[in-house]
Amino acid sequence: MTSYVVTSAPPNPNGDLHLGHLSGPFLGADILSRHLRQRGHDVRYVGYSDEHSCYVPRRAAEIGSTAYPTAKLFGDRMENTLSLGAMHHDWFTRPLTDTTHTEFVQRFFLELWNAGALKVEELPVFRCEPCDRYLYEAEVRGECQFCADPSDGVYCEACGLAQDPAGLANPKCTSCWQEPGLTTLRRIVFPLDDYRDRLQAYYAEAQSKAEWRPRLISYLEGLFERALPDTPISREADYGIPVPLEGWEGHILDTWFSGIFGYAAATARLSEANGDKAEWERLWTNPDTKIVNFIGFDCSFSHAVLWPALLLAQGTLTLPSQVVINEFYRLEGDKFSTSRGHAIWGGEFLRRVNADALRFHLALTGPEREQNNFSMKEFADTVSTVLAGGIERWTDTVLDLLAQDFQSVVPEAALSVTFLDEDRAELPARIAAALGAETFSPQKAAAELAVIVDRAVDDLRQLSLVRAAGPREEYAARLVAHLELLASVAVTSAPLMPGWSAHLAGQLGVPVDMTTQMPKWAALDARLVPAGTQLPDAAPLFFHELS
Template sequence: MSKKKFLITAAPPTSNGNLHIGHLAGPFLGADVFSRFQRMLENDVLYISYGDDYQDYVDRKARETNQSPKEVSGYYTNAMGKTLKLAKMLPDHFPGTKSLPQHKQIMQEIFTDLYNYGSLEIKEVPTFYCSECENHCYEAYARGECHYCGSKSDANYCENCGHPQEAGKLVNAKCTTCQKSLETRTEKRIYFSLVKYRESLQKYFEKRNWRVDAEKLCKEILNNEVDAPITRKAELGVEVPLDNMTDHILDTWYGGPAGYISACIDWASNLSNKNKWEDYWKSEDTSWVAFVGFDCTFSHGVFYPGMLMAQDKYTYPDTVITNKFYGIDQQKISTSRNHAIWGSDIFRLIDPDVVRFYLCLTAPENEETDFQIDNFKSLVNNDLANKWNTWLTSLLDRASKYDAFLLNKENRTHSSTCLQKKVDEYLEIIVNCHKAETFSLQRTAKAILGIANESILHYEAILHLENLDSNNKECYIAELKENLKTLRILAIVTTPIMPEFSKKIKALLGNDTINKEKEYLWSDLENEVLISPKKPASPFFTKVPTSVFDKLLPYEKVTM
C-alpha cells in the first residue's frame, strides 16, 4: 500500500497574547491528533504553524503596553510555543513570521505573480479613519456590527457568521482606541479578484466534502461576489512591491500562505536536504489539510485556494477542517473579563493526557460547545482516577502472576466474542473519524470511552471465575487474555489523543515485540504478539483536589 503525503497546518494565532483552551481545543488539538494518526499509518507528514506577527492586534497591544510590535510579537510567539509544548501539541516547526527571512520574499513573489497575471485590481474604496487618533482603522482598530448578521465584529471577519466585512461596511464602527465613531475616507487598495475565479472555485468545492457550515459559507461568499483585499495603508507589515504604493503594506490575511511556505522553508533549512519543503508545496501528491477556526473559513476555504490556483506554483488546501467557538460553563471566553482558562495553567496543573481527552470529548466541531468544570472534574476523578484506574491496576496485577499471554484471534469464548464485536464497532467509528473529510475528535473520544466501558464490564464479569475449579480456571485465564487484548487495543487507539498513557500501557504489557522502542502503529492492531504483563508501580491517573480546579478559574462562576 502506497504511503500518502500530508501537509497539515493549524491557523496561525496572533502574537499578542498566550493561548487559552479555546485556541487549543480548536485547530491545534485537531491538527496534532490528525498528524499523530497519519504517522501511525506511516504516512509522510509535515505539521506546521507559526505566530502571526503582522496583525493589527500586535500593533494595538504594543501601543497599549508602550512596547514595540517586535517586542510584543517576539515575547508572545515564544510563550505560545512553550504552551503548545506543554500541551504536547507543538508543531514540527512554530516560528514567528518576523523571524523568517523568506516570509517577505514569498509574500512579494506571490503578489508580483498575481499582479503580472492580471489577477489583481486597484480599487477606490471607503476606509475607516479616526480623526482623534489620526489612524487608518482596519481590523483591530475598528469595532461595530456585522452588516450580514448584526453581531459584534471587528473590521475583518465576523466571528459569528464568518462573512468578511467589505471595506467601510461595518455598521456603527467605532475606534477601539478612543471609542469615537469612525469616519470613512476613500483610499486605494489592491484586491484579488475572486469573481474572476468563481467558476474554478465552484468546481473546486464540488470535489470537496467539508463540514456543512464551512461549505455553505464558502458558497455564500462566492455568490456575494466579494473580492479579497491584498493591501492596506499602514506601517506594520511587508511593503507592497510597487513604486506608486510605498505607503501601503501587504495585508496580513493575504500573507497566510506565505507564512506557511516560509515556515516550511525555515524548517527544511536545518535538514541536509534544504529543498525538502518543496516535497510538500510543489508536489501533486500532497494533501494539504488546514485546521482553522470558523472565522478563518473565508481565508483558507476561498481566498487561499483562489489565489494559489491563480499563481499555479504551490499546492492549495485539499481539506479545510473548521471548528466553532469554545466557551466556559455556557459563557464566551473573554480575556478582557478574565473569563478564560489558559493553556499554560491547565496543562501545568493537570495531566496533559487527561486535559487533551476532555477537550476531544467536548470539541466544538459543528456547534459551539463548553468546557464545563463540573463535567471535567467528574471525568478526571470518577471516570479516570476511579473506574479506569481500578480496572487497569487490578487487571495488570492479576495478569502479572502468569508468565506470558499470546494475544491472537483464536479460541474465543462466547463472552469475549461479544466483547470483540462491540470493540470492532468502536474501531470502525474511530477509523472513520480520523479521515480528513469525516474527522471528529468528539466521536473518537466517545468511542474510546465505549471501548473502556465495555472492557471494564467484561473484566468485572470474569472476576468470579478466579477462585473456582481448574476447568473454570482455564476459562478465567482465557477471559483474562481477552481483556488484555482489549486493553492493548485501547492503548493503540489512544496513541494520538493520550500519548503518554498509551506509552505506559505498552511498557507494562511487556515483550510487545512489534515496534518495541516506539509508539504503536495502527498496523499493530492486526499483529499477534506475546506479552508478559507487569504490575503497575504507580496509578495511571490520580484524583485532583478541588483546590487545583479552583486555580484554573480566577472568576466568580455565574449561575445560569
Template sequence: MPKRYTVTAALPYTNGPIHIGHLAGVYVPADIYSRYLRGKGKDVAFICGSDEHGVAIALKAKKEGKTPRQIIDHYDQLIRTSFTKFGISFDHYSRTSRKIHHETAQEFFKILYDKGVFEEKDSEQLFDPQAEQFLADRFVTGTCPICQHHEAYGDQCENCGSSLSATELVNPKSTLSGYKPILKKTKHWYLPLNKFESFIKEWILEGHQNDWKPNVYGQVKSWVSNGLQPRAVTRDLDWGISVPVAGADGKVLYVWFDAPIGYISSTKEWAAAKGVDWKPYWCDEDTQLVHFIGKDNIVFHCIIFPVMLKASERYILPENVPANEFLNLEGKKISTSKNWAVWLHEYLEEFPDQQDVLRYVLSSNAPETKDNDFTWEEFQARNNNELVAIFGNFINRVMVLSHKYYRGSVPEPGKQFEEDKKVLEEMAQLPEKIGHAIENYHFREASQTLISLARLGNKYLADAEPWKLINTDPERVKTIMNTALQISSGLSILCDPLLPFTSVKLKNMLNLDSKTLNWKSIETKKTLLQPQHLLGKTSYLFQQIDDMQMDAQREKLKKSALDIDLEEKILASLKSKTSFKDFDALDLCVAEIIKAKKVKKTKKLMELTVRLGEEERTVVSGIATDFNEEDLIGKKVSLLTNLKPRNIKGIESQGMILLGENSKGNFVFVGPEDQNIVSGTPIK
C-alpha cells in the same frame, strides 16, 4: 492513496494566550489526525506557526507602550511552550516575522502581481489627522449601526457579530487619539474574488458537496450566493510585510493575505532542517492537503487562500477543510477581552500531568456540527466516571493481578473459551472503526469508540472473575489474564492519537516496544504480548478530581467576570465630552413600529417597518433574541432618522432605533413615556 499528507493548523495570533476554544476547534483535532496518520506509517508534515502581523498586534503594542516585536516575542514563547507541554506534535512551528516568511509572502505577491491578477484602486479611507496616519479597522471604534453597541470595531461588532466597515460606524473615533477621523484618498491592491466565482462553484459547491462538513459547505455557498467581491490585499500600516512593488511606500500586506502563506514558509523551514525538498508537500498532486481551522476562518481557507493558490498556478488545493464550530464556556461565549476563558498555560499549571484529561473532554465534546458548551461539571464527570472508573480501573486491575499472580510475567494461555475469542475479535475490529472516524473528522466518535474498548475489558474481567478462580482453576485464570493483557496492549496503541501521554505511560507499564507494534498489529496479530514477557511497574493512569478543584475554577471565572464588569463601568464613566454642535446634528424622532419580522438565516436581526407621521421606513435592528415579533407592533420608540442608509442582508436600513440594556444584559427601548404621543414628533 496519497503519497504524503500536509496537515496545517490555523496560525494562532500572537496578541494573547491559547484557550480551550482554540484547542477544541483546531489544535486537538489536528493533532489527533496527524498522530493517527503517523501511527499508520504515513508521510506527514504537521505545520503551524505564530501569526505575528496585523493591526491587533500594533494596537496592543500602542496600548501597552511596547513595540510590536516585544508583544509577539512574549506571546510566541508562551504559545509554543504551552503547545509543547500539552503534547501538540507539530513537525514544525515557525513565525511569520522570520525572514523566510517575509521572502515567501513577497514572492507570492509578486507572482500574482506579475500575472496581472490584482486590481489597483484608489479609495477613501479613514485617516487620523492628529496621529497623521490611516486607520486600520481595529483602530476605529464607534456605535454599531445594527445593534447600537457603543464599542463596535471598524471591521466587526463583537456584540451582535455583524461584519462592518469602519465608515459605517456611528460617531467613529480613532483609538490612537480619540479624535473623529476624516476620509482621505489612498491606493491599494485588490484580489478580484468575483472573477473566481465559477472556480469556487465547480471546485467546492459541485466537487465537495458530499464530503465536506455541512457547516463549511453552507458558509461557502452563502458567500458565493451573495456574490464575491474584490478584497484588498494591502493596507496602510507601519507593522507588517512591505509590499514589494514600486509606489507602495508605507504599505504592508494585509494579514489575511500573508498569514496562510505562513504554512508554506513554515514547510520550507522544516524541509531545510530535515534535508528534504519542500515542494512535493505543496505542489505534488499526490499530496493530500488538509486545513484545520475554526469556523471564523472558513472564508479565508475555503475561498480567499484557494483563489490565491489557484491564481498562482503552482500549488495544490486543500482536499478538505474540516472547520469546527465554537466552544462556549459555562453557557457563555468565550471572550478574551472579558477574561471569560480557560487558558491553556494556566490549566497546565493548575492540573499538572493531566493533559490527556482535557484532550479527552474536548474530543468527547467537540463542536463538530454545532456550538457546544464546556463546563467544569462535565470535565469532572468525564474524568472520574470514564477515564478513572473505566479506563484506569481496568488497567489497574490487570496490572495488580498480573504482578500478584505471576510476579509481573505474562502467563502462558490455556484453552480459549468463546468469550475470550469474542473479546479479542471485537478489539481487532476497533482500529478500522477508530480510523474511519478520524479519517472522516469525527473525533467525538473516535473518543467514545476508544473508551468502549476499556469498557469491554472491564466487563470481560468482571464476568470472568479471575480472583474467584485463582485457587480452583489456575489454568483458566492464566488465559483470562493473558487476554486482559492483550486488551491492555491494544489500548496502549489505539489511545496514542487521542491520549498520547496515557499511551506512553501505559506502554511503559506494559514494557512494550512501540516500534514493533502498531495499529496493523491489533488487526493481524493474535498475540501482542508474548508469554513470559516481563511487565513494568504499576502506577495509576488517572486521578480523581474533587469538588473543591471545580469550585475553585468556577470561582475564578466568576471573579474574572466581576472584575471586567467593574472595569467597564469605570470606562463608561470616562467617555469623552461631545460638542452641542455634534449633538444638534442628530435628528431624533418618535416612531411607531407597525410591522416586524425576523430576518431569515440570522439569529439577532429583526426587520421593522416604522411610521414617522405620514412616512414609513424600514429599519433593521439586532433585537430578535430579546423581543417577539407580535410584541413589537404598536410600540413607540426613539429613532435616529438622519443616519446614512445601510444595506444589511439585502435590506436597506433607514435609521437606528435607540436601545439600552437592563441589568440582565437584555435590550430595552429608549422610548417616550407617553405612548399616545404622535409618531414623527421630534425629540429635542
C-alpha cells in the same frame, strides 16, 4: 503512503492560548498528524505566529510596550503552551525573526501582480483624525453589516463574512473610541468573483472525496448566492510586510492575504531543517499531496474562499483537500473572552493538570459541529469515570490478577468469543474511520474509547466471578481478552493521549516506534501481548483524580 501537509490557523500573539483555542485547530491538527504518522504516512505539521497582525501593536499599546517585544512575549507563551499540551508543530515560524516568511509572501505577491491577477482601486476607508491614522481590522470596532453582531473591521466572528471596506456599522476607533470619518485610499485588490466557477468546481471535487463539515458547506452556499467581493490585500500602514513595488512605499500586505504563503514558507523552513531545501516545492506542487487546514469557523472566508482562489490564480501550488472547521468552545456557558478575562489559560492550566487528560476531554467535548461548553465539573467527571476511575482501575485489576494467578506471565489461552474479543477486533477500524482526514472526528474516537473502557470495567465483576467459580481455562481466556483489549486501547488512543499510550505500551511490552514515539499501528494485526510475555505486577499510575 501519502504525503500530507497539515496546518493550524495562525494565532495572534496578543495573549496566551486559552482552552477555546486549544480545543479547535491546535488539538485537531495534532491528533490528525499523529494518527497519519502512526498509519505510516508522510506528514508535516506546520504553522506560524501571526506576528504582522495589527492586533499586535494594539495589544502592545494596552500593556505599555511596542510591537516587537509584545509579539515575542506572547509568541513564546503560545509555543510554551503548545509544548505543555503536546500539540507543538513540526515547524512554527516566528515571522519577525525569520526572513523566509516575508520572502515567500512578497515572492508570491509579485507572481500574482506580474500575471495581472491583481488590480488597484480607490476604496473607502475609516480614518480617525484625533489619532491621525487609517483604521483597519483591529483598529476599528462596530457592528457586522450582515448580522449586527459586534465585529472588528475585516471578518465577523459570528457569521464569518467579510466586511466591505468601511462597511462596519457604528464604527469606533479602538484607541480613542471616537467615531471615525470616511475617506478613500488607493489599495491593491484581488478580484475574487473572477474565480467563482473554478472555486465551485474545486469544492465539488474536494467534497466528493472528503466530508467537509455542514456549517462550512452552508456558509459557502450562502456566500455564493451573491457576487463575491473584491478583496483588498494592501493597507497604508507602518507595521507589516511592505508591498514590494515602486510607488507603494508606506503600504503593507494584509496578513489575510499572506497566510497561505506563510504555510508554504513554514514547510520550506522545515524542509531546510531536514536537509532538503527543495522538498517543500515538490510537496506543494504535487497534486497528490494532501493539504489539510484546521481553522475556527471565523476563518472560513480566508481558508476556504480567498486562499484557494489565490492558489488558483497562482497556478502551481496545490489546493487543500480538506478544510476542518470548529465552532466556539464556551466556558461555563459563556464565550471565552481575552478582553474580559473570562478564560482558562492553557499554560497555567496545563501546569496543574495532566496533558493527556485535558487532550482526551477536549477531544470528547470539543465544538466540532456545534458550540460546546467546558466546565470543571465535566472535566473532573471525565477524569474520574474514564481515566483515573476507568483506565487505571482496569489496568490495575488486570495486572494484579495476572500476578496473583499466573506469576505475571501471560498464559496460553484461546481467546474466548465474547464482546471483549469483538471490541478488540473492531476497535482499530472504528478509530481509523474517526481519525482519517476524510471524515475526521476526534469526538467520535474519544467516545468510542470511552465506551470500550466503560464496558471493560463493567466486565471486571464478571471476570472475578469466572475466576472464583468457572473453569480455569475460561478464566485465563477472559483475562487474556481483557489484556489484549487494553493493549489495543493503548495503541489506538495514541493520537489522543500520546503520553499514556507510550507509557502503557512500555509496561505491556508493545513496541513503540522511536520516530513517532507511538505504538506501531501494524502491531494490531497480531497478538499484542503474546503468551509467555512477562509483565509487571503493577503499572505506575498515570492519571489521578482532580483535587
